[in-house]
Amino acid sequence: MHFAAIGRVPGDPILGLIDAYHQDSNPNKFDLGVGVYKDPNGLTPILHSVKLAEQRLVDQQQTKTYIGGHGDSRFGQLISELVLGTESPLLASKRAGATQTPGGTGALRLVADFIAHCLPGRGIWLSDPTWPIHESIFAEAGLKVSHYPYVGSDNALNVEAMLQSLEQAPEGDVVLLHACCHNPTGFDLSHDDWLNVLDVVRRRHLLPLIDFAYQGFGDGLEADAWSTRLFARELPEVLITSSCSKNFGLYRERVGALIVCTDTADKLTDVRSQLAYLARNLWSNPPDHGAAVVTTILGDAQLKAQWADEVEAMRSRIAHLRAGLVEALTPYGLAEHFAHINQQRGMFSYTGLNAEQVQVLREKHSVYMVGSGRANIAGVDGTRLDSLAKAIAQVCKH
Numbered sequence: 001m002h003f004a005a006i007g008r009v010p011g012d013p014i015l016g017l018i019d020a021y022h023q024d025s026n027p028n029k030f031d032l033g034v035g036v037y038k039d040p041n042g043l044t045p046i047l048h049s050v051k052l053a054e055q056r057l058v059d060q061q062q063t064k065t066y067i068g069g070h071g072d073s074r075f076g077q078l079i080s081e082l083v084l085g086t087e088s089p090l091l092a093s094k095r096a097g098a099t100q101t102p103g104g105t106g107a108l109r110l111v112a113d114f115i116a117h118c119l120p121g122r123g124i125w126l127s128d129p130t131w132p133i134h135e136s137i138f139a140e141a142g143l144k145v146s147h148y149p150y151v152g153s154d155n156a157l158n159v160e161a162m163l164q165s166l167e168q169a170p171e172g173d174v175v176l177l178h179a180c181c182h183n184p185t186g187f188d189l190s191h192d193d194w195l196n197v198l199d200v201v202r203r204r205h206l207l208p209l210i211d212f213a214y215q216g217f218g219d220g221l222e223a224d225a226w227s228t229r230l231f232a233r234e235l236p237e238v239l240i241t242s243s244c245s246k247n248f249g250l251y252r253e254r255v256g257a258l259i260v261c262t263d264t265a266d267k268l269t270d271v272r273s274q275l276a277y278l279a280r281n282l283w284s285n286p287p288d289h290g291a292a293v294v295t296t297i298l299g300d301a302q303l304k305a306q307w308a309d310e311v312e313a314m315r316s317r318i319a320h321l322r323a324g325l326v327e328a329l330t331p332y333g334l335a336e337h338f339a340h341i342n343q344q345r346g347m348f349s350y351t352g353l354n355a356e357q358v359q360v361l362r363e364k365h366s367v368y369m370v371g372s373g374r375a376n377i378a379g380v381d382g383t384r385l386d387s388l389a390k391a392i393a394q395v396c397k398h
């Protein structure tokens with residue numbers, strides 16, 4: 001038999017968590033596992049701006065023919081403006097260009113191939129911890145994966161250790177940085193920290209790869225782009241992976257982009273020729289529908305304003321839930337212990353709860369979160385914060 005020697009790999013632990021959650025008959029259960037935004041009704045809604053754009057596409061779209069290796073150039077322009085800023089000199093001088101990809105994951109997959117193929121011998125540095133898919137994508141592409149410390153066992157950001165580690169990275173290696181809303185911890189760098197990271201990256205001649213999957217979910221659409229724009233402005237070469245899954249709620253439509261910044265327009269053309277070649281071997285042409293929705297929204301002032309309001313509503317709901325959870329923990333004397341929840345950004349929080357406490361929360365209180373203690377704060381039902389706080393207080397007593 002051809003397949004006789006093929007074994008089984010373990011499934012994604014987060015997907016296993018979803019199954020367990022669905023099988024739990026407790027009506028007061030909490031799903032804080034999977035990384036999607038949920039509204040107060042526990043739904044991951046289709047944004048109104050997206051519905052309107054889809055309607056427009058149904059009425060007006062003329063063709064479904066192939067879109068080309070880099071995708072729609074209008075999408076590329078608009079997503080680059082969203083990420084780099086409309087006034088970015090890089091765009092005016094044609095030193096930045098976007099390749100449309102199937103989600104942020106597609107952008108990461110493409111950039112992994114680009115590094116392996118065009119920059120052989122370069123290793124990549126990931127934060128410890130990071131989104132687990134970062135680990136597998138770059139390892140599968142054949143890159144040497146190393147880690148810089150980020151959040152330690154004391155559940156606190158350790159920028160000193162991060163900087164020290166990057167000082168040791170071999171010249172030319174790639175450093176992956178989360179632009180905002182760090183997954184899984186929720187701990188983001190301050191502006192001063194970013195300046196220090198920029199300094200090391202510049203001195204050590206490292207190549208930054210900025211993963212920007214949560215624009216708008218931290219401090220706002222523009223504020224979240226601060227670090228990315230800083231690096232793009234200050235360094236001659238930067239790689240950026242952008243995702244429209246969360247901020248447009250287009251998860252399953254698979255919309256993202258790999259944005260490359262180069263020192264000359266001519267070099268951008270060289271790099272983009274390589275990306276088109278690599279993308280051809282991966283997926284030929286990117287999927288169109290979600291990107292067409294994004295293009296319709298970003299290209300129409302009214303729809304864009306409506307969308308920005310909807311992103312802001314999602315962002316502020318998450319911020320309120322963070323504050324609300326810490327407040328709900330106050331009567332148990334735990335506000336200070338969990339104060340970091342309020343300082344973290346985005347959907348995720350490294351709560352600091354250990355594996356045993358996470359297990360008890362699941363088994364005794366039907367609260368489902370990842371074993372590392374990562375909770376998706378956007379999954380919390382705002383009307384039941386007290387009951388969640390009570391469950392957390394009970395496991396903290398033991």
Ligand SMILES: Cc1ncc(COP(=O)(O)O)c(C=O)c1O
Pocket residue numbers: 035102103104105106131178183211213243244245251255256
């Ligand atoms: C850090 C990070 N990067 C990239 C992605 C890619 O998301 P998608 O491929 O769904 O656009 C995610 C999604 O969870 C993420 O958390």
